[in-house]
Amino acid sequence: MKPGTLVRLALAGTRSDTVRVALTGLSAGLATLAYLAALTVIVIPTVEDGGGRVSPQYRHALIAEAGLRPGVVVVLVLLTVPVLALAGQCALLGAPSRDRRLSAIRLAGASPGQAIAIAATETGLASVLGTVVGLGAYFGGREFLHRPDADGRLPLPTDVVPPVWWIAAVCVGIPVVAMLFAVLQLRRVAVTPFGVVRRVRTRAPLPWPGALIVVGLIATATVVPLSRQLEGDPEESGALLLVVLLCGLGCATIGVVTGTGWISYRTGWLMHRFGRRPATLLAARRLMADPWSGSRTLAALLACLVFGGGAAGVRSSFATDFEAERLAAQRSDPSGVIIEPRDTDFYFGAFNLVNIAIGVGLVIAAGGLIVALAESIVSRRRAYAALVATGVPRSTLAKAVMWQSLVPAAAGIVVALAVGAALSQSLFGDEVEREGIVLEVPVPVDDLALLGAGAVAAVLAVVGVGLLFLRASTALEELRV
Amino acid sequence: MSYLSARGLVRSYGRTPALRGVNLDVEEGEIVAVTGPSGCGKSTLLHCLAGILRPDAGEVTYRGRRIDTLSEGARAALRRTEFGVLFQFGQLVAELTAAENVALPLLLAGTGRREARTAALSWLDRLGVADFADQRPGEMSGGQQQRCAVARALVTEPRVLFCDEPTGALDSLAGEQVLGHLVRLAREQRTTVVLVTHDVQVAAYGDREIMLRDGAADPTGLGTVAAQQ
Ligand SMILES: Nc1ncnc2c1ncn2[C@@H]1O[C@H](COP(=O)(O)OP(=O)(O)O)[C@@H](O)[C@H]1O
Ligand SMILES: [Mg+2]
Numbered sequence: 001m002k003p004g005t006l007v008r009l010a011l012a013g014t015r016s017d018t019v020r021v022a023l024t025g026l027s028a029g030l031a032t033l034a035y036l037a038a039l040t041v042i043v044i045p046t047v048e049d050g051g052g053r054v055s056p057q058y059r060h061a062l063i064a065e066a067g068l069r070p071g072v073v074v075v076l077v078l079l080t081v082p083v084l085a086l087a088g089q090c091a092l093l094g095a096p097s098r099d100r101r102l103s104a105i106r107l108a109g110a111s112p113g114q115a116i117a118i119a120a121t122e123t124g125l126a127s128v129l130g131t132v133v134g135l136g137a138y139f140g141g142r143e144f145l146h147r148p149d150a151d152g153r154l155p156l157p158t159d160v161v162p163p164v165w166w167i168a169a170v171c172v173g174i175p176v177v178a179m180l181f182a183v184l185q186l187r188r189v190a191v192t193p194f195g196v197v198r199r200v201r202t203r204a205p206l207p208w209p210g211a212l213i214v215v216g217l218i219a220t221a222t223v224v225p226l227s228r229q230l231e232g233d234p235e236e237s238g239a240l241l242l243v244v245l246l247c248g249l250g251c252a253t254i255g256v257v258t259g260t261g262w263i264s265y266r267t268g269w270l271m272h273r274f275g276r277r278p279a280t281l282l283a284a285r286r287l288m289a290d291p292w293s294g295s296r297t298l299a300a301l302l303a304c305l306v307f308g309g310g311a312a313g314v315r316s317s318f319a320t321d322f323e324a325e326r327l328a329a330q331r332s333d334p335s336g337v338i339i340e341p342r343d344t345d346f347y348f349g350a351f352n353l354v355n356i357a358i359g360v361g362l363v364i365a366a367g368g369l370i371v372a373l374a375e376s377i378v379s380r381r382r383a384y385a386a387l388v389a390t391g392v393p394r395s396t397l398a399k400a401v402m403w404q405s406l407v408p409a410a411a412g413i414v415v416a417l418a419v420g421a422a423l424s425q426s427l428f429g430d431e432v433e434r435e436g437i438v439l440e441v442p443v444p445v446d447d448l449a450l451l452g453a454g455a456v457a458a459v460l461a462v463v464g465v466g467l468l469f470l471r472a473s474t475a476l477e478e479l480r481v
Numbered sequence: 482m483s484y485l486s487a488r489g490l491v492r493s494y495g496r497t498p499a500l501r502g503v504n505l506d507v508e509e510g511e512i513v514a515v516t517g518p519s520g521c522g523k524s525t526l527l528h529c530l531a532g533i534l535r536p537d538a539g540e541v542t543y544r545g546r547r548i549d550t551l552s553e554g555a556r557a558a559l560r561r562t563e564f565g566v567l568f569q570f571g572q573l574v575a576e577l578t579a580a581e582n583v584a585l586p587l588l589l590a591g592t593g594r595r596e597a598r599t600a601a602l603s604w605l606d607r608l609g610v611a612d613f614a615d616q617r618p619g620e621m622s623g624g625q626q627q628r629c630a631v632a633r634a635l636v637t638e639p640r641v642l643f644c645d646e647p648t649g650a651l652d653s654l655a656g657e658q659v660l661g662h663l664v665r666l667a668r669e670q671r672t673t674v675v676l677v678t679h680d681v682q683v684a685a686y687g688d689r690e691i692m693l694r695d696g697a698a699d700p701t702g703l704g705t706v707a708a709q710q
Binding site for chain 2: 091106276277278281285286288289291382383386387388389391392393395460
């Protein structure tokens with residue numbers, strides 16, 4: 001097949017394909033922007049200033065203080081997780097019409113590999129487009145936001161540019177990763193001339209994700225001791241510690257996400273074994289038939305929660321640290337006069353920013369969930385409509401949909417928050433010490449409960465929307481022949 | 482009064498009329514084939530008779546009782562207990578095994594799991610697909626799936642079985658097998674069958690044939706029907 005033909009066939013879609021292409025491009029653009037911003041923060045030069053290492057040309061401490069910048073980088077990189085997950089979910093949008101198109105192309109003589117190549121090319125082209133737009137937005141935004149104040153200080157690091165080859169790596173990497181992701185998604189799909197068959201993995205998941213979580217916790221636990229060891233060269237040790245921290249976070253998050261597959265399967269098995277009601281049977285079988293569906297659809301939500309749980313833990317340990325510092329100061333000066341209290345507002349302001357990022361991530365993740373749930377209902381519409389015709393009450397089907405969505409979600413949410421909180425404990429330890437005053441860092445139960453409640457509310461809202469789709473999908477029109 | 486009857490059924494979809502006043506009587510234990518060209522309103526008629534759709538005008542009575550005026554819940558209960566429905570394809574739940582699919586209506590009716598499974602296995606056996614009891618629909622051929630669907634439709638021992646092009650998606654040999662089983666079992670159980678088809682060979686399995694043409698029963702057909710405009 002000539003490249004021209006490949007591109008033409010990849011672009012021969014309908015309106016729902018256009019939506020998918022647009023959303024893929026949009027998320028590629030957003031991801032490009034986020035990665036370029038992260039790289040820019042990484043290349044900010046620092047100067048020694050007494051004890052601290054700072055970049056005095058910036059107005060905000062988050063950027064000016066070298067010690068805080070890894071946090072900014074981590075937040076920027078993590079924000080791309082829900083964006084990319086949404087893109088993955090959107091690959092399902094309009095999939096029936098794409099499937100028909102691919103089948104027709106197969107019927108016309110294309111090989112299975114060529115059909116997959118066409119689908120992957122579509123994703124690749126959309127991502128290239130999005131990346132170019134993201135690149136444009138990055139350079140345009142730099143010009144626009146380069147506004148020094150009266151002292152000549154900048155709001156954002158618009159005075160530095162990452163090396164050209166880093167930028168090139170992002171621009172090439174994002175489309176390539178998107179295409180790999182598309183191929184990976186289509187790996188279980190057999191495009192035959194008579195339709196597209198999705199093969200589901202029927203083997204039961206194994207509990208190895210637990211090991212991944214443990215590895216993640218151990219990695220984060222080594223960060224602080226490692227930083228003491230590497231005291232000598234802060235330039236190098238900073239990068240190394242960041243890598244170790246991101247690896248730990250990554251391992252734990254992947255563990256939580258894949259662990260949801262295992263939990264789904266086991267719960268399905270238990271429900272099948274002990275459930276009595278038809279709704280439980282339907283939900284149980286669905287959970288067992290495709291346990292990874294929970295992992296796939298909940299990935300972004302769970303990643304947000306791991307991070308949110310971690311942030312809550314870090315906040316708690318900072319707050320305890322400030323408290324210990326205050327007590328120590330009070331003790332050394334029994335007159336009770338408070339000697340220049342540290343400006344803690346700044347830190348809590350930063351945490352609030354992180355919380356906003358998590359909130360945005362949760363909303364994006366919920367959007368992805370809606371797409372996934374709607375797709376799973378719509379693709380089963382004939383069977384659902386037939387059940388309703390034979391007298392199965394819609395409420396039974398609605399209950400089955402609720403069970404199959406809420407069970408993995410509830411389990412995943414609890415595990416994600418727990419792992420997040422544990423990550424921060426293993427990073428900073430469970431007590432702080434300031435000049436002889438030792439305080440235990442409390443588990444941030446309130447924050448965790450709030451996050452959990454928010455996530456459950458998001459999932460419930462998604463299920464509510466899904467039930468609307470269920471209503472439309474059980475319309476008996478589906479049975480017309 | 483007939484066992485199942487329709488009087489002056491009218492039904493349109495938006496401004497497309499599908500039924501324009503159909504009268505029809507079905508006696509107990511009878512196998513009635515409803516035929517006619519594609520788009521003449523056969524499926525719509527079947528859905529009205531089975532209480533899946535409500536007609537715009539006219540009435541449907543089943544054993545002397547009006548059913549078109551019942552609530553959705555009451556009609557669903559009727560479909561669950563007294564009626565069976567069989568469609569062209571795709572009615573089995575993909576994630577459930579054949580036996581679980583067949584047992585589902587019994588479970589919905591409150592039967593215990595073990596008992597429901599035993600009944601399901603015996604029905605699968607009667608349809609010659611017992612070997613597939615623990616397979617999922619995706620692992621069976623179209624004809625085997627459809628026999629499984631017949632088992633699911635009959636497992637509650639319905640009084641009336643409604644079939645809409647039950648062999649429409651099968652080759653003729655598989656279609657004959659499905660229909661052979663279906664008719665034999667219906668006679669054994671004295672189940673009344675309304676069989677909708679556009680295929681004259683399928684219609685030949687019925688005791689009697691009713692022709693629909695443009696939303697009204699055709700008076701030239703063999704059925705005891707009176708067409709109205
Ligand atoms: N949901 C619908 N919306 C609009 N028109 C419909 C719908 N269902 C059926 N029709 C129309 O009603 C007529 C009868 O349809 P149907 O009962 O399915 O016929 P048959 O089963 O005999 O092929 C057809 O002209 C069809 O186009
Ligand atoms: Mg029809």
